[in-house]
Amino acid sequence: MLDTVLCVVYYASHSIRHRTAPRETTTDLTELRRGTLVLAVLTRLKTRQYGYSLRQALAEGGMPIEEGTLYPLLRRLEAQGLLTSDWDTESAPPRRYYRLNADGRRTLAALTEAWRELARVMNAFLD
Numbered sequence: 001m002l003d004t005v006l007c008v009v010y011y012a013s014h015s016i017r018h019r020t021a022p023r024e025t026t027t028d029l030t031e032l033r034r035g036t037l038v039l040a041v042l043t044r045l046k047t048r049q050y051g052y053s054l055r056q057a058l059a060e061g062g063m064p065i066e067e068g069t070l071y072p073l074l075r076r077l078e079a080q081g082l083l084t085s086d087w088d089t090e091s092a093p094p095r096r097y098y099r100l101n102a103d104g105r106r107t108l109a110a111l112t113e114a115w116r117e118l119a120r121v122m123n124a125f126l127d
Helices: 002-017 025-034 037-044 051-060 067-079 102-126
Strands: 083-088 095-100
Touching (some): 037 051, 037 067, 037 102, 051 067, 051 095, 095 102
8 A cells, every 4th residue: 555655756756857858847846746645635634524625725735736636536545545434414515524544544654754754865955
């Protein structure tokens, strides 16, 4: 599971380096950001959230995400065994709530450690 999630960060960092033709900086930033979405989503799912509230929390934190990106990501993370979900049909409209399970919390801890190490290395490169 962790290997699959880490591949997202790996892909984002390596896809920029292995290009044969130059692209716009905006495209580079989009690809770099894509590699951070899993970690950003996992951090927000320490507490129970439904899709729209999660989307708002990410946007308020400076990481806006489109519905067409968020919902497939949530389904994939749940299929990987990192999230649990349940429907709240008491409220109108019914909402599907997501939260980290035990594997998700372990994965978040591992990704957080990996992120901090990567940030330390990149900060050294950039200074």
